[in-house]
Amino acid sequence: MRGASQAKWVVAAVAVALAATACGSGGSSSGSTGGGASNAQGTFSYQSTEPQNPLQPANAMEVGGGRVIKTLFKGLVDYDPSNGQLRNQVAEKIETTDAQNYTVTLKSGWTFHDGTPVTAKSFVDAWNWSANVKNNQINSDWFSDIQGYADVHPDEGDPKATTMSGLKVVDDTHFTIALDGPVSYFEYKLGYTAFSPLPDAFFTDPAKYGQSPIGNGPYKFVSWEHNKAITVAANDKYAGVDKPKNGGIVFKNYSQADAAYKDLISDNLDVLDQVDPSDLASYKTDLGDRAVDQAQGAIQSISFSLYQADWKPENLAKVRQGLSMAIDRDTITKTVLNGSRQPANSWVAPGAMGYKDNTCGEACTYNPEKAKQLVTEGGGVPGNKITVLYNADGGHKEWVDAVCNSIRQATGVECVGDAKPDFKTARDLIKNKKVNGLMRTGWVQDYPLNANFLRDVYGTGAAANDGGYSSPEFDRLAGEADKATSVEKTAELYQQAEAQLAKDMPAIPLWYYKTTAGYSKNVQNVKYDSFGDPVFTQVEVKQK
Amino acid sequence: MGRYVARRLLQMIPVFLGTVTIIFFMTRMLPGDPAAAMWGDKAADPAQLAAFKHDMGLDVSKWQQYLNYMGNLFTGDFGKTMSGRQVTDVIGEALPVTVRLALLAFVFELVLGVAIGLFAGLRRGKAFDKSSLVLTLLLISIPVPVLGFVFQNVFAIQLGWITPTVQDSMNLGQLILPAIVLGSISLAYVARLTRTSIAENLKADYMRTAVAKGLPKRKVIGTHLMRNSMIPVVTFLGTDLGALMGGAIVTEGIFNVKGVGNALYHAINLNEGATVSGFVVVLVLVYLVASLLVDLLYAVLDPRIRYA
Numbered sequence: 001m002r003g004a005s006q007a008k009w010v011v012a013a014v015a016v017a018l019a020a021t022a023c024g025s026g027g028s029s030s031g032s033t034g035g036g037a038s039n040a041q042g043t044f045s046y047q048s049t050e051p052q053n054p055l056q057p058a059n060a061m062e063v064g065g066g067r068v069i070k071t072l073f074k075g076l077v078d079y080d081p082s083n084g085q086l087r088n089q090v091a092e093k094i095e096t097t098d099a100q101n102y103t104v105t106l107k108s109g110w111t112f113h114d115g116t117p118v119t120a121k122s123f124v125d126a127w128n129w130s131a132n133v134k135n136n137q138i139n140s141d142w143f144s145d146i147q148g149y150a151d152v153h154p155d156e157g158d159p160k161a162t163t164m165s166g167l168k169v170v171d172d173t174h175f176t177i178a179l180d181g182p183v184s185y186f187e188y189k190l191g192y193t194a195f196s197p198l199p200d201a202f203f204t205d206p207a208k209y210g211q212s213p214i215g216n217g218p219y220k221f222v223s224w225e226h227n228k229a230i231t232v233a234a235n236d237k238y239a240g241v242d243k244p245k246n247g248g249i250v251f252k253n254y255s256q257a258d259a260a261y262k263d264l265i266s267d268n269l270d271v272l273d274q275v276d277p278s279d280l281a282s283y284k285t286d287l288g289d290r291a292v293d294q295a296q297g298a299i300q301s302i303s304f305s306l307y308q309a310d311w312k313p314e315n316l317a318k319v320r321q322g323l324s325m326a327i328d329r330d331t332i333t334k335t336v337l338n339g340s341r342q343p344a345n346s347w348v349a350p351g352a353m354g355y356k357d358n359t360c361g362e363a364c365t366y367n368p369e370k371a372k373q374l375v376t377e378g379g380g381v382p383g384n385k386i387t388v389l390y391n392a393d394g395g396h397k398e399w400v401d402a403v404c405n406s407i408r409q410a411t412g413v414e415c416v417g418d419a420k421p422d423f424k425t426a427r428d429l430i431k432n433k434k435v436n437g438l439m440r441t442g443w444v445q446d447y448p449l450n451a452n453f454l455r456d457v458y459g460t461g462a463a464a465n466d467g468g469y470s471s472p473e474f475d476r477l478a479g480e481a482d483k484a485t486s487v488e489k490t491a492e493l494y495q496q497a498e499a500q501l502a503k504d505m506p507a508i509p510l511w512y513y514k515t516t517a518g519y520s521k522n523v524q525n526v527k528y529d530s531f532g533d534p535v536f537t538q539v540e541v542k543q544k
Numbered sequence: 545m546g547r548y549v550a551r552r553l554l555q556m557i558p559v560f561l562g563t564v565t566i567i568f569f570m571t572r573m574l575p576g577d578p579a580a581a582m583w584g585d586k587a588a589d590p591a592q593l594a595a596f597k598h599d600m601g602l603d604v605s606k607w608q609q610y611l612n613y614m615g616n617l618f619t620g621d622f623g624k625t626m627s628g629r630q631v632t633d634v635i636g637e638a639l640p641v642t643v644r645l646a647l648l649a650f651v652f653e654l655v656l657g658v659a660i661g662l663f664a665g666l667r668r669g670k671a672f673d674k675s676s677l678v679l680t681l682l683l684i685s686i687p688v689p690v691l692g693f694v695f696q697n698v699f700a701i702q703l704g705w706i707t708p709t710v711q712d713s714m715n716l717g718q719l720i721l722p723a724i725v726l727g728s729i730s731l732a733y734v735a736r737l738t739r740t741s742i743a744e745n746l747k748a749d750y751m752r753t754a755v756a757k758g759l760p761k762r763k764v765i766g767t768h769l770m771r772n773s774m775i776p777v778v779t780f781l782g783t784d785l786g787a788l789m790g791g792a793i794v795t796e797g798i799f800n801v802k803g804v805g806n807a808l809y810h811a812i813n814l815n816e817g818a819t820v821s822g823f824v825v826v827l828v829l830v831y832l833v834a835s836l837l838v839d840l841l842y843a844v845l846d847p848r849i850r851y852a
Contacts (some may be wrong), residue, residue: 042662050810053627061583131590136599138582141589155591160602207628226629226637228713228802228809255809262708266700393813424581424815430578432586447821463587 003280020533022057026277041247042541043233044270044523046534047260048251048485050227054210057196058130058137058503066193066479068251069229071536072215073196075239076104076123078188081529081538084297084351084448086188086487087242090118090216092173094190112199121177122197128152128163129203139194141463147178182483184490188353188447204249218244218537228253244537245525260300267520270541271534275516277395280338288519290526295342297349297445298513298531302388305461306434306506307468310382319381320505321363322374326410327403328366333511336402340364341511347453347501349512351530359498360509368410375411385414388438392419393424400440400442403510430466441466441507448530449487450494454478458501460501469506552839556832560825564617567824568610571817578626578815599625613818617825623809623818631822636808639826641713642803645796646788647720649727654781657731661738661777662770676739680732692725692798709800721801726792730784737780740837741773748772770846778845782838785832 051065057073060066076091086316090093090329092105110118120145129135131143133153143149147166152159164176179186189195197216213221218240219232233248252269254260255275263269275283284291304311304320305394329343342350346359362370375381388404390396397419404415418437420426430439443464446452455478456462460470474497481493501507517534525540579596582589597603601612601623616623620630660680664673683691699721700708710718745751746769754764793805798807804823812820842849 136595256797259709268707425575530813
């Protein structure tokens, strides 16, 4: 039969095709979550994304890896989640008399998850390695305050040294840090995960380590199923003040926030990071008292391209203030943003040390008449038209349109949103200083201190100074604040620097971010810190 | 026939090279610098940016990158993701999931689609035919995301029969609902194609002959009618298998299935040229093999079609 002989060929071809596509059927056998016998042993799941980089403390900048790292490592200090204050962890004390030379004393009894002790060397070696340009750690510039940073991390070429001269191990529990100049809030910076210690095991094979990290934090690494989940378990030998009240965390990956939300309301996911915009209107009714709505240390603003001749700071400050005054923040946050933001009236988010209410003053209060008057007095907007550059993939269109409407109605200035397809494209234009007009900018705190919102965003040449703002007065005040000998004094002096921003208005503060999140019926005592992260160690898994 | 298969396999080579070339340059021409984007809102460290680009092989001209990529491809090296993982590992994790999902959807649309089409075609103009036309029209006009969200809401949130998202992507049972969503539109096309084809062939001369010969009804329909009516359906199903694999992005997103769609979405977001082209290479292969199978199946269905 002809048909049959041809069928044979088809069968053969099918077999080949199947062999080519059958890429193994080795299934994953992820354990079920929740349902532990007792509270303290119960694990809970958390909404997450795949980390962009291997899990090393100095290499995690985005949240997918950063949050996991925060549970696995503990540095010298951290921030008390209840009030944002600095508290000692591995450090017994950190002493300085001049804000430039620090002596660190470690507590004894801290160990890494592999049992090796956490010593002064664990910190110094980790920092030297992470700062070294050859090791390509994305957070390496956190070490730039330390003396000798330029030797291990030159702008070009190979490093001249492998260690920073500013770091000296005294003995197992003591080391000293010398900075290039006084940085009064250096201790605050030390709470950032990049300053975590690393065990000896790290240095033997960093690549392998990055896939299964050994830390010293409240949780131990268990497994990383790429693109699916990362599991950590409570570390029963943890020596820190924040001992876990649960047995562990499963960081479950979601590519869409909406899917995570659906899982949460049906109790298949325990703790959420942020409710997606489409569910904001209903999440409080869905979750009842399990809905979370609280302030976060992050701010949304729009910045002017001050590097363009059109927007030079001195002659157009009035216009910029006028534009700020033309924005009806209250209405926009309530309606367009569903109450998920809080109108801003300063450049520092509340909750950060040194936050001062209403530093922006009148300029951040909606007043259409005054707005129009100021814009006219200032000589008007170049071409009577402004654009607001933003990335279309981040859900910003709605509020940018609303802000533009508000400006148009109040001042008569033509205002349109300038959408770029995605975050990368928009950032490319912004970083290469190719914007003319306004651009969406924002800042999420690295540490809860006003210096972080001011020095790192508005200082001349600062890494995040997107608008190219440069004010000798601001820089002078910031420099003085950095030389103060106490953090309190620094925060106070930075408030003076912030006052300069109100005069120049290099960026218009719009609103502060809020943590709009929630948790399932399986867990309780879920609180969020000012970074918007749940306080993982405090989460209690309910008895089943 | 052996020669035909060999020739078709040889023809695949230029098609394959062409598609891979196009996709390589397309993904590398996307705006935005993937390396600089790793620093987020902050300015990239110039020294590290350069080192990073060097590691990723991005510091040479596009043509050189292309030559390197093609050279590596034939040794089975698909390059690395930005997090330093082998793209082949990423594909190896995602592909089995999507193959399962696509095959489930495929079986669903094949079995149900052909069955509906057959009965509707045999009883043209009757109630079943009419209701099947309405149902399939409805399926065709509902976008996949809508169907997905409706199913999720009804079966998971309201009824609580299943979890809203797939908890274990390798579990066939959990993949059934996403597969139904994924296959539903194609199901409608298969049903309609089969129905039309059956209805037309019912009037053909060979059908009259078969009936006149006094063949049993099962044989008339099974051997004569079905075999001839399946040709357009097989053509559709063949290309659809590829479409199901590539088109799972939306469904996988809704149900949080960790397959090709999910991985592609992640890679496109991060502008990872290597990962995107790696997946496309695999999908191109799936398409090529599927269309070869379709062509070969023609001859089985209709022996008059010969291969030279």
